[in-house]
Structure formats: structure tokens, C-alpha cells
Ligand SMILES: O=C(O)CCC(=O)C(=O)O
């Protein structure tokens with residue numbers, strides 16, 4: 183995989199991860215053979231372990247879901263082990279995903295494979311004005327690491343068209359992506375209190391401990 187020569191650093195790129203014929207076969211499976219949740223906007227199907235948004239870990243209530251046959255050849259082999267979690271998402275035209283960083287505590291490496299129509303993904307450095315659009319072209323496998331993974335948010339705007347760098351306007355069409363996540367061994371040590379759930383939790387815990395200490399000291403004084 184080659185790294186894109188842009189800010190944020192840490193976007194690795196492999197075009198033609200699958201052939202156009204393979205992509206068409208997959209899209210046909212996605213359209214006709216899968217049971218999608220009955221909702222509008224972006225839809226997701228999970229394989230492997232399921233993420234628990236309450237604990238930021240694996241949801242012990244939901245059993246491991248084996249990778250289906252169509253997914254097996256699409257699993258990256260560059261991390262030394264298969265990902266613990268895989269998510270197939272469908273984006274109807276006009277849908278998107280709000281800016282976010284994928285949880286630091288739960289996940290380490292992140293990859294995403296794009297299929298169907300291209301779409302602009304916006305990377306944003308914290309809450310600053312620094313924004314960079316990356317065109318997610320179909321059949322490309324992207325890896326996010328370093329700054330792109332930890333210190334910039336990423337998202338896809340909800341809109342019907344994308345305006346490209348050359349000024350041309352491109353209509354959104356059906357898009358699918360597969361995101362792959364490897365669980366982190368040990369805690370994230372990046373220390374970014376603005377974006378890292380580990381740093382936030384530690385900060386919160388420390389604050390809480392301090393206020394408890396202050397309270398007990400105050401109580402002791404008042405006694
Ligand atoms: O659809 C994509 O390419 C990326 C989706 C994403 O950022 C996520 O699921 O966390």
C-alpha cells in the first residue's frame with residue numbers, strides 16, 4: 183500500500199484491490215441476497231464480533247458471526263491476523279456518516295474498501311478549520327493509521343452531489359463500503375483529550391478522583 187502525499191499523514195491506498203467484475207458480483211449479492219435493516223439512510227451489517235457502544239468493547243451479548251463466503255477473499259492479510267470486526271455499509275445517494283474518530287480504546291488498525299459510486303470523504307483536524315477531501319474511488323482499499331486514524335476526524339457529508347477539486351459537480355449514487363477493525367491490545371497512549379476516548383476517560387477519572395479527594399478533605403475540615 184502506498185501512502186497518499188497529503189495531510190493528514192497516514193492514509194494508505196491500494197487501487198484495484200478487486201477487479202471490476204468481482205465488484206459487480208459483490209454488488210449483486212449486496213442488492214439481492216442480503217437482509218438489510220429496514221431503515222432509510224446508511225445501513226450496516228456486522229460480521230465477526232459486534233461493538234458495544236456502552237463499554238467501547240466487544241458486546242458479549244451478541245454471538246460472533248462467521249464471515250460469509252463472499253467476504254472471505256476481501257479480508258486484508260497485512261495485519262498478521264484477521265480483523266475482529268467487519269462492517270458492510272450501504273450508502274444510498276444523499277446519505278453520509280457524521281465526522282468521527284473510530285474509538286481509540288477498542289480499535290487499533292482500520293481499513294475500508296469502497297465499492298459502487300465514488301464519494302468524497304472529509305478529514306478534519308480536531309475542531310479547526312483544516313479540512314481535506316479525499317475521493318474514495320471504487321475498488322480502493324484504504325488504511326488509516328497515525329494522524330489520519332487518531333488525530334483527524336473523518337466523515338461523509340449528507341448531500342446529493344460532490345463538488346470535485348476541478349469544480350465539476352458529481353451526482354451521488356449507490357455506494358457500499360466494508361470497514362475492517364482490529365482490536366487493540368493494551369490501551370491507546372496517544373493522549374489526545376479532544377479525540378481519544380482513553381485520554382478522555384483517564385482525564386475524567388482523574389478529575390473525579392481529585393474532586394472526591396477535595397470533597398473528603400473538605401468534609402474532614404468541616405468535622
Ligand atoms: O464508508 C466508509 O468508507 C467509512 C465508514 C466509516 O468511517 C466507519 O464506518 O467508521
Ligand SMILES: [Fe+2]
Pocket residue numbers: 282283284336
Ligand atoms: Fe470511521
